[in-house]
Amino acid sequence: MSLDLLSGRPLTSDEPPFGLLWEDLTEDMVFVVSERSRVGIDLGWYPDRSPHGQFRLEVVDLADIDRLVSTYAKPIREFTTRSVWAAKRKMEDWMQEFQSKPAEPGTAPNGGPAVPPGSSGVADGLPSVS
Numbered sequence: 001m002s003l004d005l006l007s008g009r010p011l012t013s014d015e016p017p018f019g020l021l022w023e024d025l026t027e028d029m030v031f032v033v034s035e036r037s038r039v040g041i042d043l044g045w046y047p048d049r050s051p052h053g054q055f056r057l058e059v060v061d062l063a064d065i066d067r068l069v070s071t072y073a074k075p076i077r078e079f080t081t082r083s084v085w086a087a088k089r090k091m092e093d094w095m096q097e098f099q100s101k102p103a104e105p106g107t108a109p110n111g112g113p114a115v116p117p118g119s120s121g122v123a124d125g126l127p128s129v130s
Contacts, residue, residue, distance in 0.1 A: 022049045022050070022051055023049055025045035025048075025049055025050075025053060026044065026045055026048050026049060027044040027045065027046055027047075027048045028044055029043045029044050029045060030042075030043040030044075030091075031043070032091070032095060033062065034095070034098045034099060036098070036099060036101070037098040037099070037101050038061065038062045038063040039059050039060065039061060039062055039076065039098055040059070040060045040062050041057060041058070041059055041060075041091055041094055041095065041098075042057070042058045042059075042060060042072075042075075043055065043056070043057050043087060043091060044056055046080075054080050054081060054082045055080065055081050055082065055083075055084065055086075055087040056078065056079070056080045057077075057078065057079040057080075057087060057090055057091055057094070058072070058075035058077065058078050058079075059075055059076040059077040059078075059094060059098075060072055060075050060076065061076055077094070
């Protein structure tokens with residue numbers, strides 16, 4: 001028997017942790033995007049809403065949005081655990097790692113809209129004053 005880490009009370013084997021319901025544990029929980037590295041980190045509970053499930057983290061390549069379905073079929077990295085704390089720690093580690101990588105060409109340094117080289121949007125000369 002394990003303990004609920006928030007309340008400290010014993011959990012039965014068929015009870016979800018943290019006072020959640022099984023309906024709260026779904027495949028689509030969190031999706032974090034690193035524009036800098038052009039990857040996404042997906043967190044979900046698989047199988048969806050199942051007492052026998054586990055957290056699954058996947059890193060997917062977002063560089064080619066037209067191939068998004070195939071990139072989900074072959075994630076860059078995967079991690080599974082029943083521990084919410086292990087999932088949180090792994091997600092934080094990956095986020096830090098991908099954020100510290102050099103930016104992909106064509107991406108903005110701060111995650112804003114990228115401007116192609118030579119297209120600063122600034123016109124020649126001074127603005128006109130009426």
